[in-house]
Amino acid sequence: xxxxxxxxxxxxxxxxxxxxxxxxxxxxxxxxxxxxxxxxxxxxxxxxxxxxxxxxxxxxxxxxxxxxxxxxxxxxxxxxxxxxxxxxxxxxxxxxxxxxxxxxxxxxxxxxxxxxxxxxxxxxxxxxxxxxxxxxxxxxxxxxxxxxxxxxxxxxxxxxxxxxxxxxxxxxxxxxxxxxxxxxxxxxxxxxxxxxxxxxxxxxxxxxxxxxxxxxxxxxxxxxxxxxxxxxxxxxxxxxxxxxxxxxxxxxxxxxxxxxxxxxxxxxxxxxxxxxxxxxxxxxxxxxxxxxxxxxxxxxxxxxxxxxxxxxxxxxxxxxxxxxxxxxxxxxxxxxxxxxxxxxxxxxxxxxxxxxxxxxxxxxxxxxxxxxxxxxxxxxxxxxxxxxxxxxxxxxxxxxxxxxxxxxxxxxxxxxxxxxxxxxxxxxxxxxxxxxxxxxxxxxxxxxxxxxxxxxxxxxxxxxxxxxxxxxxxxxxxxxxxxxxxxxxxxxxxxxxxxxxxxxxxxxxxxxxxxxxxxxxxxxxxxxxxxxxxxxxxxxxxxxxxxxxxxxxxxxxxxxxxxxxxxxxxxxxxxxxxxxxxxxxxxxxxxxxxxxxxxxxxxxxx
Amino acid sequence: xxxxxxxxxxxxxxxxxxxxxxxxxxxxxxxxxxxxxxxxxxxxxxxxxxxxxxxxxxxxxxxxxxxxxxxxxxxxxxxxxxxxxxxxxxxxxxxxxxxxxxxxxxxxxxxxxxxxxxxxxxxxxxxxxxxxxxxxxxx
Numbered sequence: 018x019x020x021x022x023x024x025x026x027x028x029x030x031x032x033x034x035x036x037x038x039x040x041x042x043x044x045x046x047x048x049x050x051x052x053x054x055x056x057x058x059x060x061x062x063x064x065x066x067x068x069x070x071x072x073x074x075x076x077x078x079x080x081x082x083x084x085x086x087x088x089x090x091x092x093x094x095x096x097x098x099x100x101x102x103x104x105x106x107x108x109x110x111x112x113x114x115x116x117x118x119x120x121x122x123x124x125x126x127x128x129x130x131x132x133x134x135x136x137x138x139x140x141x142x143x144x145x146x147x148x149x150x151x152x153x154x155x156x157x158x159x160x161x162x163x164x165x166x167x168x169x170x171x172x173x174x175x176x177x178x179x180x181x182x183x184x185x186x187x188x189x190x191x192x193x194x195x196x197x198x199x200x201x202x203x204x205x206x207x208x209x210x211x212x213x214x215x216x217x218x219x220x221x222x223x224x225x226x227x228x229x230x231x232x233x234x235x236x237x238x239x240x241x242x243x244x245x246x247x248x249x250x251x252x253x254x255x256x257x258x259x260x261x262x263x264x265x266x267x268x269x270x271x272x273x274x275x276x277x278x279x280x281x282x283x284x285x286x287x288x289x290x291x292x293x294x295x296x297x298x299x300x301x302x303x304x305x306x307x308x309x310x311x312x313x314x315x316x317x318x319x320x321x322x323x324x325x326x327x328x329x330x331x332x333x334x335x336x337x338x339x340x341x342x343x344x345x346x347x348x349x350x351x352x353x354x355x356x357x358x359x360x361x362x363x364x365x366x367x368x369x370x371x372x373x374x375x376x377x378x379x380x381x382x383x384x385x386x387x388x389x390x391x392x393x394x395x396x397x398x399x400x401x402x403x404x405x406x407x408x409x410x411x412x413x414x415x416x417x418x419x420x421x422x423x424x425x426x427x428x429x430x431x432x433x434x435x436x437x438x439x440x441x442x443x444x445x446x447x448x449x450x451x452x453x454x455x456x457x458x459x460x461x462x463x464x465x466x467x468x469x470x471x472x473x474x475x476x477x478x479x480x481x482x483x484x485x486x487x488x489x490x491x492x493x494x495x496x497x498x499x500x501x502x503x504x505x506x507x508x509x510x511x512x513x514x515x516x517x518x519x520x521x522x523x524x525x526x527x528x529x530x531x532x533x534x535x536x537x538x539x540x541x542x543x544x545x546x547x548x549x550x551x552x553x554x555x556x557x558x559x560x561x562x563x564x565x566x567x568x569x570x571x572x573x574x575x576x577x578x579x580x581x582x583x584x585x586x587x588x589x590x591x592x593x594x595x596x597x598x599x600x601x602x603x604x605x606x607x608x609x610x611x612x613x614x615x616x617x618x619x620x621x622x623x
Numbered sequence: 624x625x626x627x628x629x630x631x632x633x634x635x636x637x638x639x640x641x642x643x644x645x646x647x648x649x650x651x652x653x654x655x656x657x658x659x660x661x662x663x664x665x666x667x668x669x670x671x672x673x674x675x676x677x678x679x680x681x682x683x684x685x686x687x688x689x690x691x692x693x694x695x696x697x698x699x700x701x702x703x704x705x706x707x708x709x710x711x712x713x714x715x716x717x718x719x720x721x722x723x724x725x726x727x728x729x730x731x732x733x734x735x736x737x738x739x740x741x742x743x744x745x746x747x748x749x750x751x752x753x754x755x756x757x758x759x760x761x762x
Contacts, residue, residue, distance in 0.1 A: 157679075157693030157701065193698040200699055270706055271713075459663045460656035460717060503655035567653075 041067045056080055058087070064096075071096040088114040092123075103128035117152040121145055142171040150190075157193075164190030178213035196267030203227035215240050228259040236289075248289040255283045257304060276309045281318070296325040315339040315346075322355075329356040343407050344369055358383045360390075370407070372399030372418075391425040394433075401441055411480050411614075415441040430454050442480075444471035444489065463499040468492070471514050481614045484525030485552070489514035504564060504603075512559030512574060522584060522592070523552045529613045530583055530594050533560070533606070556587030560596070567603045571596060648735060652725040660718045667714075670707050680708060681752035681759055686719065686740035687712045691752050691759055715739075 043064040050057040060077040073094050078087040094107035105125040112119040126142040145168045153160035166187040173180050185206040192199045208222035217238045224232040236248035257265075261279040269275050281304030287297040301320040308314060317337035323330040332353050339346040347368030354361050359382040367374045374396050381390035396419035405413045419437035426432075430452060437448040447468045454462040469492035478486045492511040497504065513520065559574040560583050573581035573596055584594035671688070674680040674696070681691040688711050693701050719739060723732040744753045749762050 153694055155692070156690055157696065158690065158705075160694070160698060160701075162698055191698045193701045196702055196705060198699055198702045267702055270709060275706070459714060460659040460721065462656065500654055500656035501659035505654050505656075 041065070054082055056082055070098065086114050086116075088112060088117070101127070116154060119147060119150045119152065121147045121150070138174060140173045142169075144169045158195040159193070161190060161192040164192070166190070175211065178211040178218075180209075180211050182209040184208070196270065197264070198267075199263065216246065226263070228256060229263055230255040230260065245289060245292050247291075248287075250285070250287045252283070252285045255285070257281050257283055273308070273312070274306070278305075278307050278309065280305050294326065296323075296327075298323045311340075311343075313339065313341045324355055326357060329354055331355075332360075343409075344404070345407070347373075353379070369396075370399045370403045372397040372416075387428065389425075389427045391423060394419065394421045394424050396420075396437070398440070401439070413441055413480055414476060415439075415443065417441065431456070441472070442476045443473040444469065446470075446472075460501050461499075463497075463502070465497050467494040467497060469494075469511070474513075478526060483614060484527075484529045485521075485523040486526045487519050487521040488555075488558075489516070489518055491515075505567075507562075507564050509564070510559065510561035512561075513555075513557045520555050520587070521552045522555050522558070524550065527553065527584070527592060527594055530558075530560075532613055533596075533609050550590045553586065553590050553592040554588035555591065556585045558584040558594075562606070564603055569601050569603050569606050571599055571601060648722070648726045648728070648731055650722060650735065650738065652722060654721065654725050656721045657718065657725060660714050660721060664711065664714050664718070667707060667711055671711060674704060674707075675748070675751045678752050678761070679704065681754060682740075682743050682747055684740055684744070684754040684756070686736045686743060687715055689754075 091111040110121040237246040304318040364377040379392040398416040421435040423434040432452040439446040497507040575582040580597040
């Protein structure tokens with residue numbers, strides 16, 4: 018003891034005599050005490066022998082030598098009685114420093130078996146009550162406030178092991194343990210187990226989480242490095258709307274599920290061995306998931322998802338209805354085989370509007386924390402009228418269908434091999450080389466080549482209120498890149514289809530096309546005798562735009578010394594529309610198109 | 624003498640090359656992706672500004688933001704604070720990458736990020752906490 022303790026400035030012992038010469042009170046004060054690891058200062062120990070039962074009051078500031086902050090410790094205890102020499106009852110306890118404020122009371126029922134104070138026969142039972150306790154780390158990421166609760170603890174020697182039981186009743190207070198926040202408490206824990214050779218064995222722990230559900234856990238933990246040797250957890254019935262906010266939302270922060278509302282029930286059975294997941298069994302019953310930003314929703318979701326490291330399992334997922342980016346999804350059943358980190362399914366049908374998306378030969382694998390998958394996709398015809406209305410586009414007629422032999426997803430990039438074919442405006446639009454990056458993210462990116470063939474100009478111009486044109490349209494939009502669904506680059510060329518068919522253009526369409534080219538021709542039409550004609554014949558028409566850095570470089574079907582020909586007349590009455598501006602800002606061109614299709618530039622025939 | 628000159632040139636090159644790169648980069652370049660990211664950051668700024676002012680969140684020297692001392696924030700709001708900081712950093716990383724890509728030089732991202740770092744810190748309002756070489760300082 019001498020070697021370890023150096024009392025720097027001791028001390029002051031006062032023995033206050035009473036009239037009967039018995040000692041009534043002993044006070045010990047020390048300004049500073051040093052120990053190999055621990056320092057203490059302002060130590061005040063007062064033993065009051067006169068109370069109905071003798072009591073002890075201790076106040077001291079303590080710290081470990083390496084630390085900077087002092088911790089204040091206050092405690093007042095009744096001294097043990099001869100009948101129960103190991104019973105301790107302490108009140109007015111306080112542990113306080115910059116990070117912790119823990120008022121407590123401690124009641125030790127007994128420490129030893131009745132046959133002696135042998136440490137090997139320790140048999141302790143104690144309860145600790147904390148009142149309005151709080152703590153916080155420096156960054157405030159692990160903190161609690163106004164905690165009230167009680168911990169009961171018992172430990173006995175059991176052969177070579179220590180058997181323990183504990184119960185925790187968390188009555189009120191709030192806790193933030195990054196990323197989890199638990200409020201309004203009302204949670205309870207009962208646990209028992211054994212401690213042997215540095216391994217904490219939890220035979221059974223039962224958590225009752227208010228509103229969320231009950232959790233049963235057993236397992237083994239190596240204390241030297243907190244390595245979980247084994248864990249088995251069972252949540253038989255979880256209320257998802259409460260559990261989502263308490264447990265899942267913080268964990269799903271970086272996923273598409275980070276801002277949803279969930280209702281329904283789930284159960285989960287989970288087993289881990291040596292820190293690795295061995296198996297789980299997740300089941301969802303009557304779950305509704307809706308994205309707050311309305312990107313997607315699934316209703317009446319049922320799922321049985323077993324998984325095992327060792328054995329292949331079959332999973333099934335179904336939902337009654339849902340929506341994705343405003344498109345309604347119909348009742349769907351999905352079955353798949355899961356083999357460790359890979360998933361396969363021969364086919365899945367997702368009803369969308371009046372058609373369906375058939376996915377087949379699905380194969381997915383999780384490698385190094387990333388998903389990789391490929392599948393074959395076939396879109397059974399869906400009505401464009403419904404589709405365009407749902408996406409707030411001008412109402413289009415026709416049907417869209419697609420056949421993509423191979424869709425792959427790897428490293429965040431979705432790419433297709435094959436073509437998406439849309440039957441629109443009595444012609445076809447074929448999308449090839451389609452790739453997408455983060456379609457649900459902040460800045461989605463899409464690349465594609467689009468070929469338009471034989472679109473009916475009558476249908477097309479009616480749909481976009483452009484002014485009537487009769488004829489057929491071909492177009493190629495190559496090297497298209499959309500960022501956040503807005504074009505940033507393409508080489509586009511639209512022109513009348515080859516072949517013989519009726520080619521008529523109305524005066525209003527002429528005006529509008531001229532307006533796109535930056536005016537000129539429109540005024541000419543209005544001033545000339547041509548204003549007496551409602552419509553004209555044309556031989557061919559075409560307009561191209563090469564978009565780079567927000568500038569559209571324009572051209573027509575032919576070049577002339579002053580500009581380019583957009584509509585080349587033929588027959589009587591015929592008209593030729595010229596474009597003079599070779600470059601136009603993309604924003605300006607969009608504004609012109611909008612003015613035209615909004616009908617604000619209605620032809621004024623004078 | 625020649626060697627000395629070559630040494631100077633080399634020294635100059637290493638010292639000023641990153642700045643030269645940035646002099647060539649257009650930091651105000653705009654694409655729909657960049658404006659979408661900026662829009663998302665602007666929408667979040669109102670939420671973060673109060674935390675910059677209280678010192679809960681500070682601007683780091685690498686052009687990101689970090690929770691510095693959340694103790695002034697009620698416990699129930701700390702989860703949202705952490706999410707906002709994580710989302711802000713994800714947006715900032717994307718922004719630097721997109722600006723480098725829009726300049727046609729994806730490899731410029733680190734220099735663009737460090738230029739933005741000093742810009743954010745220069746523009747920080749007085750009272751905000753910013754990370755200097757020696758740690759957090761209040762402007």
